[in-house]
Amino acid sequence: MDNLARPYRSVLYIPGSNERALEKAKTLPVDAIIFDLEDAVAIDAKDSARVTLAAALSAGGYGQRYQIVRLNGMDTDWGPKDLEVIAAVGPQAVLLPKVGSAAEIEAVAARLDAIPACAETRIWAMMETPQGILNAAEIAAAPRMGGFVMGTNDLAKELMTRFRADREPLLTSLQLCLLAARAAGIAIVDGVYNAFKDEAGLQVECDQGRDMGFDGKTLIHPAQVAVANAAFAPSEAEIELSKRQIEAFEAAEAEGKGVAVVDGKIVENLHIVTARQVLAKASAVAALEG
Numbered sequence: 001m002d003n004l005a006r007p008y009r010s011v012l013y014i015p016g017s018n019e020r021a022l023e024k025a026k027t028l029p030v031d032a033i034i035f036d037l038e039d040a041v042a043i044d045a046k047d048s049a050r051v052t053l054a055a056a057l058s059a060g061g062y063g064q065r066y067q068i069v070r071l072n073g074m075d076t077d078w079g080p081k082d083l084e085v086i087a088a089v090g091p092q093a094v095l096l097p098k099v100g101s102a103a104e105i106e107a108v109a110a111r112l113d114a115i116p117a118c119a120e121t122r123i124w125a126m127m128e129t130p131q132g133i134l135n136a137a138e139i140a141a142a143p144r145m146g147g148f149v150m151g152t153n154d155l156a157k158e159l160m161t162r163f164r165a166d167r168e169p170l171l172t173s174l175q176l177c178l179l180a181a182r183a184a185g186i187a188i189v190d191g192v193y194n195a196f197k198d199e200a201g202l203q204v205e206c207d208q209g210r211d212m213g214f215d216g217k218t219l220i221h222p223a224q225v226a227v228a229n230a231a232f233a234p235s236e237a238e239i240e241l242s243k244r245q246i247e248a249f250e251a252a253e254a255e256g257k258g259v260a261v262v263d264g265k266i267v268e269n270l271h272i273v274t275a276r277q278v279l280a281k282a283s284a285v286a287a288l289e290g
């Protein structure tokens with residue numbers, strides 16, 4: 001499935017060091033997995049996690065779930081070794097933390113270009129530093145870019161904000177990254193909701209993220225999957241409306257008109273583009289779930 005056509009409703013982080021979670025993920029209805037070698041892995045476990053993860057990826061079993069590996073930063077003791085070992089198994093995507101500039105993406109892209117197993121490997125970027133947010137447009141347009149992941153914990157730390165349920169202090173950063181991702185035609189998924197037992201709070205954040213235009217949400221626990229899958233899938237009402245809009249617009253066109261009216265609202269060609277995207281997303285979700 002094409003990078004942008006596939007759903008990214010639920011993107012679950014799994015610590016690369018946690019063999020039980022690595023196994024469990026094969027049974028979870030997530031659209032994508034981030035196998036983490038960065039913040040979820042303790043310093044003493046960095047070297048063993050890399051080996052454990054490379055073996056798990058080679059063994060496979062993750063089905064249609066899109067597989068993204070979060071490496072340690074290339075400026076750390078572990079990052080270059082992570083890239084070497086993970087690249088050898090030809091991952092679908094590598095995710096770079098705390099990206100600040102397009103040059104960082106270009107350097108990793110050049111390394112991947114030299115590895116035949118990585119011909120199709122995409123690069124994703126964690127957007128979680130002030131410098132990265134200010135350079136979002138150039139990062140999104142860099143070679144091999146497949147998507148942005150919002151790192152709202154690091155971002156809140158760097159901006160010195162306080163947690164608010166409405167995320168008002170983070171909205172400018174979230175929207176700058178959305179603009180950059182959409183301009184470059186790459187995917188973008190929202191940050192994690194830390195209180196993984198608070199389903200109502202997660203629901204509010206998922207609805208907000210969906211309204212803003214995110215493709216999905218990053219998650220930290222299996223209990224969060226169902227809420228994200230439902231929030232970022234087209235609803236029955238959206239599917240039904242899209243079908244009626246297409247039908248009405250085609251009828252209007254047949255009569256030589258460029259505008260139809262559905263439920264008292266105008267429907268023009270641009271609305272039909274959105275309606276067809278809704279139906280395509282619904283089909284893609286059904287294909288993954290089927």
Ligand SMILES: CC(C)(COP(=O)(O)OP(=O)(O)OC[C@H]1O[C@@H](n2cnc3c(N)ncnc32)[C@H](O)[C@@H]1OP(=O)(O)O)[C@@H](O)C(=O)NCCC(=O)NCCSC(=O)C[C@H](O)C(=O)O
Nearest residue numbers: 013014015020021024025039040151152153154220221222
């Ligand atoms: C938060 C956790 C440490 C909780 O783990 P645990 O106490 O084991 O939870 P449960 O007992 O409720 O687990 C129930 C079962 O589910 C499995 N499990 C738990 N978490 C995961 C997971 N992430 N993926 C797959 N499976 C998972 C357990 O193994 C249990 O299975 P079973 O034995 O069959 O019952 C834990 O959830 C966790 O470690 N989560 C991930 C944390 C993480 O990845 N953090 C880093 C990413 S967030 C980040 O860095 C954001 C960004 O950079 C930013 O700046 O914002």
Ligand SMILES: [Mg+2]
Nearest residue numbers: 128151153154
């Ligand atoms: Mg982070």
